[in-house]
Every structure is written in structure tokens, then in C-alpha cells.
Amino acid sequence: MLRAILIDDEPNNLDNLSGLLGKYCPQVEIAGRATDAAAARGLIATVNPNLLFLDIQMPGENGFQLLQSLSHISFDVIFITAYDQYGIQAIKMSALDYLLKPIDIEELKQAVFKAEQQQFNKQQQELLHNLLQYSGNEKNKAKWKLALPVGSEVLFVTAQDIIHCESSNSYTTFFLTGNKKIMVSRPIKEYEDLLGDYGFIRVHQSHLVNNEYIQSLSKKEGYTLLLKDGTQVPVSRQKRDVVLKMLKLL
Numbered sequence: 001m002l003r004a005i006l007i008d009d010e011p012n013n014l015d016n017l018s019g020l021l022g023k024y025c026p027q028v029e030i031a032g033r034a035t036d037a038a039a040a041r042g043l044i045a046t047v048n049p050n051l052l053f054l055d056i057q058m059p060g061e062n063g064f065q066l067l068q069s070l071s072h073i074s075f076d077v078i079f080i081t082a083y084d085q086y087g088i089q090a091i092k093m094s095a096l097d098y099l100l101k102p103i104d105i106e107e108l109k110q111a112v113f114k115a116e117q118q119q120f121n122k123q124q125q126e127l128l129h130n131l132l133q134y135s136g137n138e139k140n141k142a143k144w145k146l147a148l149p150v151g152s153e154v155l156f157v158t159a160q161d162i163i164h165c166e167s168s169n170s171y172t173t174f175f176l177t178g179n180k181k182i183m184v185s186r187p188i189k190e191y192e193d194l195l196g197d198y199g200f201i202r203v204h205q206s207h208l209v210n211n212e213y214i215q216s217l218s219k220k221e222g223y224t225l226l227l228k229d230g231t232q233v234p235v236s237r238q239k240r241d242v243v244l245k246m247l248k249l250l
Helices: 009-025 037-047 063-068 086-092 105-135 188-198 235-244
Strands: 002-007 027-036 050-056 076-081 097-100 144-152 151-156 162-168 171-176 181-183 199-206 206-210 214-218 222-227 231-236
Touching: 002 009, 002 037, 002 105, 009 188, 027 037, 037 063, 050 063, 076 105, 086 171, 097 105, 097 144, 144 188, 162 188, 171 188, 181 222, 188 199, 188 206, 199 231, 199 235
Parallel strands: 002 027, 002 050, 050 076, 076 097
Antiparallel strands: 144 151, 162 171, 162 206, 171 181, 199 206, 214 222, 222 231
């Protein structure tokens, strides 16, 4: 999914664009709408979109001024304007595309397709960069990052920031430091293989634990690990000896 914000000073235009996207571009998730630059800035900071549909001509700050006011731009922009002369300026602003009002459905679909391709290319570049970093630092485990595909993004986390992983069918949830968690649609077995060299141990069919975060082992009513974040993780019978050896208790 493409996470998009729609920005136009006329609510009717926002309604029209929302309707067109909902009908013809289901891959676009509308994460917010704004009718002025100030509201748009707040949404961008909160939602972290990867696509903006941005009206150029707005009272107060126009679309160009909004973008110029941002310290960092991590999203693509599709400008929308009723005035063709703004097209050249939009191109100079490195817009992904621009659409003339009234919006042509085929042109809208093409612009969204471009945005999808752009996001895919960014993901591939990020993955390649991560791979090259790892290939030059095999001995430096602190620099290695695990790539986690989440929707239209790839999130990178270091092994040392992962406390434990929990599986649910073909999904795996990563519990991270700072009380954060990330769910990905891949089985835990894949990550058991990747994280094995980084002090992780499969203590249960559904749980993969970072040894660095084990605080204690309880033997009441079956074996249970208490992690430093307060989480209790069960140890299966099949994994008891492995856990005891790892903790130097056997």
C-alpha cells in the first residue's frame, strides 16, 4: 500500500480525489487530508507518508512553499493544479508527476503506478545498501541490520535492539527496545536462521529470544524465561536442555 496525504484548500476537490483513488487506485491508503499548509505539516510529521497529492495554488502558503519549509522530504509528490503553467515549475521541484484539474482517471492511474515503482526501487536500493554494509563488516555484529518488510516500507533494525520474536501462523512480531514492536508476514523460522549467530535462541515453537535480554529462569509450572522488559516467555520441553546449556545450568 502507498500511504498518502491529500492536500487541497477546497474540500470538494479532496472528496473528488478520495473517491477516484478509492475506485481506481485501491493500492493507495489515504492516511490524512489537509486544507492548508500548516495542517499538512502536522500530518506529514505524524503520518510519515510515502506519497503526497498536493494542490499547488492555495491561499497563504502554496504547495511549493510548503515543501520548501520542510527540513526533510522522504516522500514522493504528485502535484495537482488547474493551471498548466505550473507544470514546468513542478518538474523543477522534482515532482514524481503532476495532474491537471479536472483529474483524468487514466493519468491518475499512471501517476500512482509511477509512485509504486518509485517505492519499489527505493526498497531495493535500501536492501542493497544494507547488504553491502554487511558484506564489509561480517565481524562487526553491531553494524549488521535485519531488513523487515512492512507494507510499502523496509525497516532496518540491529540485532541488539531486538528483545524477542513471537510467531503467529505465518506472521512474526518483533519486540524491540523502547517498547516498540513490528509485525512482518514471514515465518519465525526464517529469522531463527538469520539471528542464530547473534545470540538468539529458539526456546519454543512460537518464541525466539535474544540471550542478552534474559533476566532469570523460573522452574515453577514448567520452565519460563523472564526477560529484562518484563515479558515472560515459555520454554518448551524439547528446548529445555538447550536453554539450560546456554545459561550454563547444565
